[in-house]
Structures are given as structure tokens and as C-alpha cells.
Amino acid sequence: MIRPVAVIGAGPFGLSTAAHLRARGIPVRVFGDLMVSWRDHMPAGMLLKSTPAASSLDCPQAGHTLADYCDAAGIRRLVTDEDIIPVETFIAYGEWFQQQLLPDLERVRVVSVDRDRSGGFALKLDSGETFTARAVVVATGLSGLDHLPAELAGAAADGPAPTAPVSHSSQHHDLTRFAGKELIVVGAGQSALETAVLAAEAGARVRVVSRGRGRVDFGEPPWRQPGLRPESPFGRAWSLWALSYYPHPYRFLPERTRHYLVRRVLGPLGAWWLRDRFEGRVQVQEVDRVLAAEARDGSPVLTVRTHAGGTERLCADHVVAATGYRVDIAAMDFLGHGLRTRLAVSRGTPRLGAGYVSSVPGLYFTGLPAASSYGPVMRFVCGTEFASPRLAGHLAAAHG
Template structure:
């Protein structure tokens, strides 16, 4: 019988595991380390966040991205984007040094049993545990616009489904979206030799400004403070005091999770993008259908007129939806019985990330409607890991472990 099973081995799962191991818990970690980063991000991508705000979390605070890069004589400087490949290697290094054992098995089921949990893997192993932390990442929550759902996968895909964009060389590809994933995917497509364009329902593209120096005068720092999610007081609240966000009404938290830190491109991407990718702004997707080996997109223009666009493939860079019903590994009856935030799809959580079912904890995207937008980024892993493991230890104490 384990004290804790961690499902998922991305930044959140690894951080939780590091804190749990240091606390002496009987621990099992299941998942392929850094799987989303290794398998679902094409070469040439960079971190949008600053190196100092992209650390995985361990109790000593020694296994930082900067420490990893310094040991390999790699740059990790404020204002200089870090390649995704470097960050992935950092996560694997963290896993080797901070977590004793990781089983690269896929979890197919988490269900309650006699006041405990049984976790089942794809090879048929059943693992009993007193508590479970679900850190399943973002892949279960992929959001695809309704008009694209029925299309064959050869005609449409989500931006997170591509570990390599080279197969689109010489093809006409349309990217739907206006955030970093859409803009960087389109730029990489163009650089791979595709004819790429972006279709966005927003009337303009937003670009982040270059980061301000870390060392500034007192008044400038007070007016526009640095924080893990950028600069400014709203971002400071989201990143530095997620516990305060949780105390807001559920409807308010849902709105914050859905709208705060909206779509924007990284400052370092702008020149590459604008010189290579045309954009249709203010266009809405009405329908999509197969056409001559490609896709016909029926669009509404900013003026309300109807138009059509023919393309060979459509990539939806339309984010992720935190909805429990999409987490298929969770026992259906158990999931249906959990309290939700404001009547939405995400679980209502305690201050220590425990759901309304005792012993079941969540981490990552599903916790954003409870704790705010920091949980959509790696930066939230430190706050999560520390508090969640405290919650596990408290729960174990109550159950006489």
C-alpha cells in the first residue's frame, strides 16, 4: 500500500514527487517524464517564460533551470529565450536527481475502493494507495473548434499533436488561433517551407513587450513589479498569491481563469512571424468540410460577409479546456460526484489541492479555476507541490497511516 501515487511526470508531477519523496512518503510515480514536451512540441520552439520563472520545484531549491544550464555551460539569462529542447533535458535531469523511481506506464483507471484508491495501468498492474495526485498535464483537455471535430485527422489536428512540422513542407496550412501556440506554429511552418497563414477571430494580435530589467529603481518596481508571469500588479496577484484567488467566488474565479493573461505572442517571435505569415483578423470559422483532398473553411469576415478558404490542412491552436469529463482515466462515478467550481467543469479544491473526495488531489490545468492562471504555467508547480504534499500528509494523518 502506497501513501501517494502521482499520475503524470511532467513539471507538476515531478515537482510533487520531489516534495513527497523528501517528506518520506511511500511513493509511486507513473508516467513518461516530460512526455508533452518531448512528444508534442516541434524542434525550434522556445520557452515563453523567463528562465528564473520556469523552475521545477524541489524542497532544497537547488535543482533549478539555471543550475542545470550552468553545469552544461548553457545560457539561462533574463530576456533570452530558452529552447524547448534545453528545457526538456532539464526536466529529465530533474527527474533523475529528484525522484528515485518513475514507472513509464500509462494509467488507465483511478477508482475508489474501501476508503482507498486502486490505480490500474495499461499493462494490467493494480496499485493500491491511500491518496492519489492527478497531474495529467494538458493533453486530455485539448480544445478543437466544433466545425473541425468531424474532419479526418489527415485534414486537421491540434497544435499540441505535432512533435515535428517537417511533414508540412510544400503544403498549404491554415492555423486557427491568436496565441503563442498559433503564432509560433505558423512561423515554424513557414520556416519549414510550408505556405502558412493564421485565421483569428480577434481583431488584432497582441504581442508581449520585451522584459524589463530585473534591477530597476524602487519607484519603477513598485509601479510595475516583476513576478513569475511577467510584470504588473494583476500578474503579480495571479502568480504570487494564488491562495487569495481561491477565496474569491466561484463565478469570479471561472472568469479569471478564462480571461486573465489572454492570447499574446512572445516579443522575440514578432519579427519572424510578421515577415513570413499573413493573418486574417476578425474572421470567424462557421463550417469546415473536405474538399479536393484538402479542407474548405467557411468563414465570416469582420464585415459579416461570408467567404471560403481552401487549404490542405488546418491546425487548431485553440488551447485546452479544464473539464473533468475529459479525464477518462478517472472513474466516471467518482468524477461525477466531485464538487465543481461555479458549476463549471473543474473540481473545487481545498487550499491544499484536495478535491471533495477525501484523498484525491489535483494539479495543473484543472486547478486554474480554483487557484488562478498561474496553474496554466510551470511557475505554479512550486506553490502546488509544497501545498499539495502538506495536504497529503494531513490526510494520511487523519486516516492513521
């Protein structure tokens, strides 16, 4: 009996990878809650920052792009750079992609993965089933990777939560809970700015606190993009073009450079279409840094250092930390201790070789955990175009 490949995760990277593996005739079992990060951990009413051209799941068969879904669903085609994608449409597209190509998705959780004696992998599911896979692809997306800076943790003794003084932006689907409240959003990226706008539109009084060099700014609309530079999914620039279409040599850069570029390239910047909704509705306070946070009578108080060198206390009913995500193998507790200790890591992220394979033969990572090896494009859906066929090709050659 041919052992299957296990794909853990049913978001864009998991679905795309599984479609490529299946197209090669490789038996695949896919596990996870379909599009869960997009459905449960993004705010209702959110619009995608990425353009339609950068928002299709890569697939070896024609007819499965976002535009194809629009045609099948009988809705207006989203194809130009000026077309903005509602998150609900993107979720529906992922569900359609799964129904078309991976109808046997198993909506169960993988409890543990470890090496077995035959050189494969022993998996246990929360259904109680155990089985052996010849290879494992970890495509768990943002799950468990939300990052709360240490300076904010003082106001969240039991961890960030919607009912605590401090929460993470990923913990909010319905922002109407803040109607009539004073809300501070810490951050300056798209997540922070759009969370602030949606909360303000729901009736909250919102202040964005940006730190350090993270000044609040917005991108240029498509018609103002420079015309003499190559196009990329993220705008016109030689660096963005290279990082999008030629990330092959990225993993050979010095470790410090790789991690710096993942943080800084396509860093904090609001979408061009958000500016008009933001300005005049959301207050902005730019500070040097947040020094500490505490809870007083159930409400958060931030102590910040201003750019002038002084300190100030900021009070609100709640603080939302739109402070992004940080990959840490230690947070992937479904990976057995033996596997985690054998993995070569770089600042908590798996160090990947050709074809997205880790230092443990047969164990692959794709999506955000691959960004430190293959660059910032792995933070975005369009990264499936590069990652999925190469991962599937390497796996087929190594385990065919």
C-alpha cells in the first residue's frame, strides 16, 4: 500500500500544494479547518490589500483562478489593479477551489507528528485515528503565530483576549463590540489601519499608536505607479519584481539580511484605497516606543516614549495589538519533541533547502514559515505560484 503525503493546513498554501501533489498522481490527505484564518481571524468587512492578479491560488489545471471563480459564481470579475476584493469573496473562492479540486478535505486536527521506524511519519488525529505518511507538508498559515510584544504583555496577565485589556488583531472578527468605546490600535501596517477604520466606522473612538519608524502612510493608487519599472504583484519596483519572481537565491543570503528583508520589504503601509476612510476619522499618535502597559481597574494604560524624549501615559477602554506574526517552531506543538529538536532553525524559523524541505528529510514547510528562507513573497497568497510547484516537484523526485 502506497503511503500518502499529509498536508497539514487548508488555507491558500495548503490547498495549492495539495492540488499540485494530486495533479502529479501522488496520494494526498489534507487536514484542517478550511480557510480558518481568513474566516475567523480577519475582521468582517475587511478588503484585501493584494490586487486580483496577486490573489489567485496557484494550480496546475487551468480554470481555477479568482477570475474563474467570479465567472462560476456569477459575480463581477475582479481582474484590474483597481478592483478591490472583499474578504468574504476571497473566502468563498477558497471554498470553491477546495470543492473543485480537493473534495475529500478532512476537517480534523492533527494532534501529533513524529518519525516512525520505517523512515516515514506517524500522525495522530483528534478523531483518534493514527496512520503513517511518507512525507508531511506543514501549511498551517498564521495559526498560533500571533505576536504580542513583551512591553504590552503587562496589561494581559493571562494572555491577549477580546475580553482582556489587550488583545491581538487576529482575535477580532466583529469590531462592532467597540461601539462607543475608546480604542487604541498599536501598529502602522494594513492590519492596524484597517482595524482602526472598521472600528471607527462601527462607532468606536480610535487612536492609532505607531512606533519608531513605523509612520502611518498609504501606498500610491495604480494610476500613479512609476511606468518605467517592472510590474510585480506588489507594485512597480525592481526589488519587488526580483523578490516576487526570482526568490531562488534568497536562502543563500546572510541570516541577518534574510530576516531584515522579511521584516522591512513591503513593511507597514496602508492600501491606497484606505486613505480616504482613515483621514479625519482616526487619530494618529507617532511615538518612539511603547515602554510598558498595565491594567488599571480593568482598563489598559500605555506608557510611551515620545520622539521628543519625554514619556506620556495613554488611556483607553481597550488596546488592540496589530503587531503581526512571528514564526516559532516551538509554537507548532503538534510537531513531536523529537522532530523539533532535529530541525535546523534560524531565529525560530525552519531553515529550508531546495524544494522547501527542512533538515528532516520528508518534512516540508510552506507559507509564512518559509519566508526566512525564500523571502517576503511567502507572506502573501501569490507566493503559492513559486512555492507549490517547486515543493511538489521536489517531493515527487525524493519520494516518488
